[in-house]
Amino acid sequence: MDLTPYVETLRRELAVAAEAGGDDARELAERLTAPLESAARLTMLNVLSAAADEITRELAPGSVDVRLRGLDPDFVVTPPPADSGAATEPAGSVEPPRAPAESDEGGTARVNLRLPAHLKARTEEAAAREGLSVNAWLVRAVSAAVDAGGTQPRTAEKARTVGQSFTGWVR
Known part of the structure; x- marks a missing residue:
């Protein structure tokens, strides 16, 4: 522009x-x-x-x-991902968490996040696979972690298969 x-x-x-x-x-x-x-x-x-x-x-x-x-x-x-695959997913599949709605208390806040280079690369790849910007992907991940309240066990048994990707906690 x-x-x-x-x-x-x-x-x-x-x-x-x-x-x-x-x-x-x-x-x-x-x-x-x-x-x-x-x-x-x-x-x-x-x-x-x-x-x-x-x-x-x-x-x-x-x-x-x-x-x-x-x-x-x-x-x-970066448009939101299309829900075109919703009809082909198995009945027990879990939809990925949505980005949080803004509260009435304020706008956005800037946070500097330092990641190891290998984790940054993996984050960029994950965001690209979902058709999201890295920022939108991180907002979604943080929202899911905060909404879970840290009460979910972080074990391999918790992982679920969604399409060709895996979600959940691993040790």
Whole structure:
């Protein structure tokens, strides 16, 4: 997404407003437009990021990410997985946990998570298999662990087969 047209519109609007103030205001507006360009771009990126977070909450377990490429943001949309395989699953199969609904108490929080390289790679592979972003996959995994309350035993007997993947705890 090219932000340049929006920055130029802001620059033109500032120039029009300065025209009403005379020559001194026009000179001041010309001196301010260059430093304001980076501030305007940063503000627009913050707005786009907040919008992507809001859309992600509504789209969960899908997601929308904003990535910066040079000076311009790009959107990466990961749609929720299709339920097309629901009719072919065995009757006793367990549906994977859904991403949690947002509570009325607040928005999202940023957490820095450090993973060993091999676990990060496995996490990325698991997310890709389910058609999710790593963030959406981690939100789902944390939600399932918290909702379980830690009361489920972590044994190999707890594992279940769902399609061609395995779910459950292993020691």
